[in-house]
Amino acid sequence: MPRRGLPLHGRVRWLFLGLFLLLVLLLFAYLLECTPPADVSLVLPGIAGETYGKEYYQAMLQEQEERHLNRAASLKRQIAQLKQELQEMSEKLKLLQDKKELPGVQGLAEAKDQEPGDLLEYLHSQIDKAEVNTGARLPSEYALVPFESFTSSKVYQLEMGLTRHPEEKPVRKDRRDELVEVIEAALDIINNPDEEDGVEDDMPMQRQTYTEGHFTEGLYRTERDKGSLYELFFAKEDSSSFRHVTLFRPFGPLMKVRSTSVETSGMIINIIVPLSGRVETFSQFLRNFREESFYNYTLIPVEEEFSRGRGLNIGAHAWKKGNVLMFFCDVDIQFTLEFLNTCRLHAAPNKKVFYPVVFSLYNPAIVYGNLELAPPIELQLIHKKDAGFWRDFGFGMTCQYRSDFLNIGGFDLEVKGWGVEDVHLYRKYLRSDLIVIRTPVSGLFHLWHEKQCADELTPEQYRMCIQSKAMNEASHSHLGMLVFREEIEAHLRKQAFKTQSKAED
Numbered sequence: 001m002p003r004r005g006l007p008l009h010g011r012v013r014w015l016f017l018g019l020f021l022l023l024v025l026l027l028f029a030y031l032l033e034c035t036p037p038a039d040v041s042l043v044l045p046g047i048a049g050e051t052y053g054k055e056y057y058q059a060m061l062q063e064q065e066e067r068h069l070n071r072a073a074s075l076k077r078q079i080a081q082l083k084q085e086l087q088e089m090s091e092k093l094k095l096l097q098d099k100k101e102l103p104g105v106q107g108l109a110e111a112k113d114q115e116p117g118d119l120l121e122y123l124h125s126q127i128d129k130a131e132v133n134t135g136a137r138l139p140s141e142y143a144l145v146p147f148e149s150f151t152s153s154k155v156y157q158l159e160m161g162l163t164r165h166p167e168e169k170p171v172r173k174d175r176r177d178e179l180v181e182v183i184e185a186a187l188d189i190i191n192n193p194d195e196e197d198g199v200e201d202d203m204p205m206q207r208q209t210y211t212e213g214h215f216t217e218g219l220y221r222t223e224r225d226k227g228s229l230y231e232l233f234f235a236k237e238d239s240s241s242f243r244h245v246t247l248f249r250p251f252g253p254l255m256k257v258r259s260t261s262v263e264t265s266g267m268i269i270n271i272i273v274p275l276s277g278r279v280e281t282f283s284q285f286l287r288n289f290r291e292e293s294f295y296n297y298t299l300i301p302v303e304e305e306f307s308r309g310r311g312l313n314i315g316a317h318a319w320k321k322g323n324v325l326m327f328f329c330d331v332d333i334q335f336t337l338e339f340l341n342t343c344r345l346h347a348a349p350n351k352k353v354f355y356p357v358v359f360s361l362y363n364p365a366i367v368y369g370n371l372e373l374a375p376p377i378e379l380q381l382i383h384k385k386d387a388g389f390w391r392d393f394g395f396g397m398t399c400q401y402r403s404d405f406l407n408i409g410g411f412d413l414e415v416k417g418w419g420v421e422d423v424h425l426y427r428k429y430l431r432s433d434l435i436v437i438r439t440p441v442s443g444l445f446h447l448w449h450e451k452q453c454a455d456e457l458t459p460e461q462y463r464m465c466i467q468s469k470a471m472n473e474a475s476h477s478h479l480g481m482l483v484f485r486e487e488i489e490a491h492l493r494k495q496a497f498k499t500q501s502k503a504e505d
Contacts, residue, residue, distance in 0.1 A: 089252070126250035130226045132257055135352070135435040141395070141426055146357070147219040147231075147439035150179060152212065156383070156440040158357060158390050166359065166390055167383035167442070182254065183215055186232045186245035189259045210234050210243065217342065219439050227251050233262075233345055240265035242345060264344045269399075270319055270326045271297075274311030278331060281449065284377075285331045308396075309411030309421030316405055323349060323403045328422075330396060332447045333358065334381065339443030343399035352435035354399040355426065359383055360391040360446040366474040366482070381445050386475045390440050393467070395426040397444065408432060420461055448472060 129136070138144055149156045155170050170176045190210050218232040227250035234243040242264060246257040275282055289297070300318055302311065312328050319326075327343055329335070339356075346354040361367075364374040367387055374380070380387065408428045415421040429436050451472065453465035473479070481488070 126226050127248050127257060130229050130248060131435050132246060135433050138430040144430060144436060144438055145221050145223050147221045149439045149441060150218050152215050156442055158392050158440055165385050182230045182247055183212060185247060185254050189245055189256055190243050262345060264341060267344045268324055269340055269343060270324050271329050272312055272315035272326055273329050273331055274308045275331055276306035281331050288334055309415050310413055313411050316402055319402060323401055325401055328398050332449050334445040334447055336443035339441060342441055346437045347399045347401060349401040349403050352437055353404060353429050355395060355436060355438045356397055356444050357440040358391045358394060358397050358444050358446045359388050360472060361388040361448045362474045363448050366478050386478060391446060396422040
């Protein structure tokens, strides 16, 4: 028995030895797999006496470039595959839309397959939710999703952060492709009109051929639970007649909503400006007024305590010739003729009001502090990050029809002095059935002026005044330079001292 147990004992020993070697091999493989690759960028040349030549760095760069190219090629293949799948889905949806438009198909669809009808019904319900035909009642000013405006070469955006700019070219390819696609789709609709396409007042429309050069401006916004809405305007050169196309993308192919013609030549705008003191600023406003070929204005003196809302209310009621488009403006606002056309295009009686976002200029003494004199006002009207910002917390500039203003109840006349009254009016419109168009516009500037926050203001008015004053002074980078001015000057003195010491040595 002992003799027969020896071979068995030897086999068990060899089995344990094999298992041990297998575990060592697995541990070694695990370490090789989990050890991160060395970061070449963290290796400093010349340490421990090692030197690297030019060929070494070229080889490393080539290796990294090949790795990035392979990764880019892989991503391109995935994107191409996704685009193909999206194209196939778009073609299927378009086929379903075409089938629905054919006579007699609806009953067949209901009898054989209910899903296509359900899909189209869902897509059209998304249009109704997107405030295309009527406004959605919103609880506050923070619930509104603003539009972004664009031309054929620029996008004017509110969401900037610390890296984006108030005015940018559509650099991203997907953004360029999106805007090009909607412009081309709108042109196809205009140049190949349907029978129902016409003027806002159901008047016949003259057929003309439009090109990309006739595109004047557009708006778009994306709501995560609905889709993307586009408003595009086209006009012939030196024409007051505009073609307006509304498109909607309910997370699928573009859908035409409507195509109309808008005639602006007969649209009068009453520009109402409340004023108390500030004679020099008012003189500058009138100079700009005349430069834009405006000469007809009326002064209405009021002998009472200043209230911005009260002044605008008096101006609105002073007009006795029926309904009219009104632009509530301030004396420190600079606007262009193009903006007034934008005002006409985005306001409609009993339908929509326009709340443009003003580009507010910073203190020129800080922006142009490296110059002996600040440039003239005309050269300061630029959309640059260090020159100004989109004043998205201000609701004082607005275009709306007199009938809508009166029906909504006008301003709260209990508010005295500066602020709050415009927010209250804005909230009234948000809670109504009117569509509120909120977007940055390129032709509307708020000129910098020193702001005084009076002690007589209510706590809410005072807080808003101080907030406006702080935001209005300078950009993030310029304010940082002012905060660290002493540190910067001390650094410059040290550098000058070192340079002088080396020169003396």
